[in-house]
Amino acid sequence: MESPHVDDSPAGGPDSAEFLAAIAHELRTPLSALRVALDLVRDPRTDAVHPEDDRRLWETIDRSLQRLEQHITEMLEIGYLRNNTLRLRKERIDAAGPIAAALDASRQYAVQRRVTIDLTLEDNLPELRADPGRLAQVLATLLTNAIKFSPLDSSVALEVSSSPSAGGEIATTAGNGGSNASPGGPQRLAHVVFSVRDRGPGIAEQHRKEVFQPFRHTPRRKAEAAVGGLSLAIAHALIALHGGRLWVESDGSEGAAFCFSIPVEEDDEGSGG
Numbered sequence: 001m002e003s004p005h006v007d008d009s010p011a012g013g014p015d016s017a018e019f020l021a022a023i024a025h026e027l028r029t030p031l032s033a034l035r036v037a038l039d040l041v042r043d044p045r046t047d048a049v050h051p052e053d054d055r056r057l058w059e060t061i062d063r064s065l066q067r068l069e070q071h072i073t074e075m076l077e078i079g080y081l082r083n084n085t086l087r088l089r090k091e092r093i094d095a096a097g098p099i100a101a102a103l104d105a106s107r108q109y110a111v112q113r114r115v116t117i118d119l120t121l122e123d124n125l126p127e128l129r130a131d132p133g134r135l136a137q138v139l140a141t142l143l144t145n146a147i148k149f150s151p152l153d154s155s156v157a158l159e160v161s162s163s164p165s166a167g168g169e170i171a172t173t174a175g176n177g178g179s180n181a182s183p184g185g186p187q188r189l190a191h192v193v194f195s196v197r198d199r200g201p202g203i204a205e206q207h208r209k210e211v212f213q214p215f216r217h218t219p220r221r222k223a224e225a226a227v228g229g230l231s232l233a234i235a236h237a238l239i240a241l242h243g244g245r246l247w248v249e250s251d252g253s254e255g256a257a258f259c260f261s262i263p264v265e266e267d268d269e270g271s272g273g
Contacts, residue, residue: 023075026229030067037061074230078214081237088131088241095125095160095192098132102139103158109144114153117143122161125192129265130242138235138246142196142258145232149200149256157197163261164190190264191244197257203250211248212236235260 037060080086103117110117128135139158146156203211214233239246239260250256 023071026071027068030064030071033060033064034068037064071230074234077234078230081234081241086241088134088238090129090131092127092129093132093135094127095135095194096121098130098136098139099158099160101132101136102143105136105140106143106147110147113147113150115147115150116155117147118155118157120157120159120161125160125162126264128192128262130262134238135242135262138238138260139194139196141231141235142194142260145258146196146198146200150198151200154199156199157195159195159197161193162191163193191261192264193259193261195257195259197255199255202252202254203248203256204252208248208250212246 037057040057041061077086099119099121103119106117143156143158150156212232212235214230236246239262242262244260244262246258246260248256248258
């Protein structure tokens with residue numbers, strides 16, 4: 001299998017110095033927070049602080065360690081993807097499983113941001129041959145990204161439906177049967193399409209491919225730090241490994257939809273379970 005194209009030269013070539021500088025910056029932020037927190041822990045005057053302040057101090061340490069772990073995991077995964085050594089564990093799955101896992105992974109952040117997630121799931125979706133853990137990882141990345149850029153007290157929309165093509169228009173919507181659905185179950189369709197739509201700033205057409213490049217920040221991302229410098233690049237590559245595609249739709253002014261399609265393989269179409 002051909003290795004998915006993650007970036008032109010993230011670990012070598014003319015952009016290697018910039019890439020390494022970006023990695024150092026990503027690691028420095030949680031390390032700096034850890035250093036400050038640990039200095040406070042060692043300060044004898046800290047023993048006299050209020051218990052609530054003490055709790056927040058340990059929460060800062062915990063968050064910083066989680067961020068470090070996430071960054072290191074993402075850097076390893078980028079390396080595996082570029083070397084074509086990451087292997088999917090495909091099995092025949094119902095999309096509902098990875099969706100539930102992604103919603104669970106995103107729930108705490110959504111509560112913090114006071115953002116609701118509206119799920120629209122088409123009836124009688126065909127089963128997929130996919131890696132359920134990686135599919136949940138991609139969905140969680142897109143949901144977290146959407147929550148990050150949506151205003152407080154707003155909502156993001158997750159839609160999953162079937163489509164005869166690999167990208168663009170979603171063929172049907174949940175509950176209406178749709179022209180592509182058959183009364184006896186799922187029709188033989190080419191793809192299942194997942195769409196995560198946010199209510200944040202739009203993404204201009206010239207910047208839409210950049211959002212999938214490691215550490216490439218579009219104007220949308222300069223005002224607020226991105227969830228991760230590598231997470232969207234990894235998501236893009238993981239979908240490519242599934243034989244699908246990941247893209248972004250936006251009118252450039254308000255909101256963006258991150259969409260990906262997974263092909264329904266021959267032995268899965270009409271399998272019925």
